[in-house]
Amino acid sequence: MTDAVPGFDVTTFAHAGRGHEVYRAGTGPAVVVVHEMPGLHPGMTAFGQRLVDTGYRVYLPSLFGRPGRPFSGRELGRSIGQVCVSREFVDLARVKARAGDGLCVLGLRFSADRGSPAERFATLRRERGKNFEAIEIDSSPGNPYGIRKGAHAVLTEELVDTPGHPTRAALDRVMAFLAERLRP
Secondary structure, three states, rough: OOOOOOOOOOEEEEEEEEEEEEEEEEEOOEEEOOOOOOOOOOOHHHHHHHHHHHHOOOEEEOOOOOOOOOOOOHHHHHHHHHOOOOOEEEEEEHHOOOOHOOOEEEEEOOOOOOOOOOOOOHHHHHHHHHHHEEEEEOOOOOOOOOOOOOOOOOOOOOOOOOOOOOHHHHHHHHHHHHHHHHOO
16 A cells, blocks of 8 residues: 555556556456546545445556646646647547447546547547547536536546536446446
8 A cells, every 4th residue: 555545556567668656456347547637636546446446446557746646837847748648548540440349438528628629529429420428518607517617627626526516427427337338
């Protein structure tokens, strides 16, 4: 167990000459949770713990930042290249290559999120058709839930864990999506 991510063991993973810590916990089907800014922060680890508590083996790779702590501006400056790579997590070529497998993609975004533009979802809809499920949450000015225009992290920083809230509905759909595809 580690203090940085309570309840998770830590190991390392090396790729392209760089080592990264990977936090893991749980048993059952494997789920890899890849973070964006602000890194492997408490909201991410809480989401990982939610998955563990539901019966998954969870892997939380720490790609940048200090695990368990908010991401600082100084770390952002050093890690901007890694952030850009992480933000492009949806690799359309790989998705298309696996299309024969019946691969389904579930995407979440806030409507006014410039970091996840509507065009990205339009491309996924065009390329994946019925195998792309989109959840778009209204974050326009004056939206009924008071979601801020700059909202980005549906399942962590912006999650309002209250039944009936659209972010909670998105979380519930993610959990159901995983169960549909990973549980026997």
